[in-house]
Amino acid sequence: MFTAFLDANVLVPVHLCDTLLRCAEVDLYRPIWSTKVVEEAKRAICRVHPDLSESRVSWRFSNMNTAFPFSEISDKQWEGLVSGVHLPDQDDRHVVAAAAAAGADVIVTSNLKDFPVVELAEYSLEPVGPDTFLCDMLDLNPNAVQHAVRMQIRNLKRPPMSVDKLLGYLKRANVPEFVADYRSRFTD
Structure with a gap:
């Protein structure tokens, strides 16, 4: 099945995240994310919505992991790859490493400029925006x-x-x- 790694920035807007996951529920693709991406998304949601409690935000991601029990990959699964990844923003290397470790076909991200096609091709990955996806x-x-x-x-x-x-x-x-x-x- 076609596998898509979901970057933190597409997990933050609740309705976008829900639409992406509903499409996975009807078997259009297999979603993947990492523990680190989830932590990034949680922090971003708490910044954007300070009225939401951390437990409420954590509950949302817990539900995602329940609905898709094999979608979250642990940091241990990709940490060995991160040092070989070269990107304009070194803080995004973990996304490519995790996507590659999970065998993803694409990285769905709103941040395409930081995921050059040439660099991702080395890992048989393609960056794609959520709109295109x-x-x-x-x-x-x-x-x-x-x-x-x-x-x-x-x-x-x-x-x-x-x-x-x-x-x-x-x-x-x-x-x-x-x-x-x-x-x-x-x-x-």
Whole structure:
């Protein structure tokens, strides 16, 4: 199965993260993340939403690991690779090392400039933005993506949400092409 390593910056916006994971639930791809990426995402969420308790944020990631029990790889699995990774931002080396150790095909990140194609090719990885990633899945299997979005809507109860409202949140989470493509295909 196609495997995608999810960088911390795509795990922070809750609706984007949920949409990505719902697509994995309908078997469009296998999601992977590392313990270090989860810790980065938790810190970012707490900075962006100081009103959320650390336990609430941790609960979210605990639920992710329950739903996808083989998706989180431990730091021990990739630490030996990190010193050989060369990137513009050395703080991102762990992402490539973890993705390579997990056998990922792509790294889904909003930070494409720090993941040069040439450097990632050395590890048989490709950087892809979340907008492109979701559009690719929509092209690959539109009905499965629609089902994933509908599942997401059904589970959003506090407060309840319409597809249109969810798509608005996703547009603000920097996946405007996906939103436009979804709207052009479906009227739900």
